[in-house]
Amino acid sequence: MNRLLQLGLLLTLVATVHAQVQHDFWPGRERVIPHVSGDEMWSGTYKNWKDSEAVKKSMAAGMMSRDINFKDFRWLEKSFDGELKVDMGREVFHRKSSNGRSCATCHGENGEKLKGWYATQPRFSAKANRVIVAATQISICAKEHLSEDWPENTRNNSLLDMYLAYLSDGRDVDIDVTSGPMKEAYEKGRDLFFKRTGHFHFACASCHTGVTTQSYLRGQRPSTFFGDAAHYPIYHFPYRLPGDDVEDIFTLQHQIKSCQMLSRMLPGVEGSRTLTAIEVFLKASANGYKMSIPTQEYNMSTGYLLRDGL
Ligand code: HEC
Ligand code: HEC
Missing domain, CATH: 1.10.760.10 (Cytochrome c-like domain)
Structure with missing residues (x-):
C-alpha cells in the first residue's frame, strides 16, 4: 500500500513537471x-x-x-563601421585558397550570382538534406571547394555572411x-x-x-x-x-x-x-x-x- 502511494505520488510529480516543461507557452x-x-x-x-x-x-x-x-x-x-565589415567580407570572398580558387571563382567577381540570395534564406538544401542558414552554406562551400575550415560562428564565416547579406541590400x-x-x-x-x-x-x-x-x-x-x-x-x-x-x-x-x-x-x-x-x-x-x-x-x-x- 505504502509502495502504491509512493508510486502514485511519483507519477503525479512526473506528470506535473511534464506539464510544466511541455506545455507552458x-x-x-x-x-x-x-x-x-x-x-x-x-x-x-x-x-x-x-x-x-x-x-x-x-x-x-x-x-x-x-x-x-x-x-x-x-x-x-x-554609414558607420559596418561598412568596413562589408569591405573585409568582400576581401575574404576574393581571397585565394591553396587550390587557387576563391568564392568569386564560382560565384562571380562581385558575387553577382548571389545577388538577392540572402533575402531568401534560410532554405531547404538538397545537399545537406535539411533546412540550413547562410552560415551553414558558407561553411559547406568553404570546406568542399576551398578546403577551408570556416564553420558557423567563426571570423571568416561571419565576414562572408555580412558580405552576402549586403548583396541583398534593398x-x-x-x-x-x-x-x-x-x-x-x-x-x-x-x-x-x-x-x-x-x-x-x-x-x-x-x-x-x-x-x-x-x-x-x-x-x-x-x-x-x-x-x-x-x-x-x-x-x-x-x-x-x-x-x-x-x-x-x-x-x-x-x-x-x-x-x-x-x-x-x-x-x-x-x-x-x-x-x-x-x-x-x-x-x-x-x-x-x-x-x-x-x-x-x-x-x-x-x-x-x-x-x-x-
Ligand atoms: C529578457 C528579455 C528578452 C528575452 C527573453 C529575449 N530577448 Fe531578444 N532582445 C532583448 C533585448 C533587450 C534586445 C535588444 C537589445 C540588445 O540586443 O541588447 C533583444 C534583441 C533581439 C533581437 C534583435 C532585434 C534587433 O532589431 O536587433 C532578436 C532577433 C531577438 N532579440 C531574438 C530573441 C529570441 C529568438 C529570443 C529567445 C531565444 C529572445 N530574443 C529572448 C530581450 C530579450
Ligand atoms: C568550385 C566552385 C565553388 C566555390 C569555390 C565556392 N562555391 Fe559556393 N557553390 C558551388 C556550387 C556547385 C553550389 C551549389 C551546390 C551547393 O549548394 O553546395 C554552391 C552554392 C553556394 C551558395 C548557395 C547558392 C544558391 O543558389 O543556393 C552560396 C551562398 C555559396 N555557394 C557561397 C559560397 C562562398 C561564400 C564560397 C567561398 C567560401 C563559395 N561558395 C565557394 C560552388 C562553389
Missing part, C-alpha cells in the same frame, strides 16, 4: 502570420515603420523610437514557409519562440511581444519579432559573447544565442536545427520587408535617449 502563438504586416495584431505600430518613408514621417511627427518599433535605427544610421525578404520542411521548421521555430524555458522561465515572446516592446528594459529596447531579421547580420561593437572571434558581427544565429544567454536559457549551437528553426520563424516574420545592410546594434546609438527625452 507564452500566449498568442495562434495569432502569428509569416509576414511583416502580422505586427499589426501585436504592437499595432506597423503603419509607423512599414517602409523608410513611413519611418521618416513618424520621426518628423515626433514619435518615439518605441512607436516605430526601433526601426528608425535600421534605416537612418547606415531586397524584400521572401521565404516560403507554406509547405514541406520549411513549414515544419517555421512551426518548430514559432513554438520554440513562445515556449517558456530556462532559469527565469522566460520565452523569447516574454520580451518580444506585449508591454516590454512599448517600454525600455533597463535602457535596452526589445522590439516585436516582426521585421528585425531583415537587418541581419548587424555590427555590434563592442559587445561580445565569451569566446567570440567574429569581428563584432552578430549574425541572426549569434543574436538568438545572445538572447538565450541574456535570459538564462540553455544557449543553442549556431547552425543547429533548433537555432535554424528559430531563424526561419524570425525571417518569415520579416517577409515583405526590405533588407537594410549593413546596420548596427541600436543600443550603440545614444541618439534615442535624447530624442525620446530620457
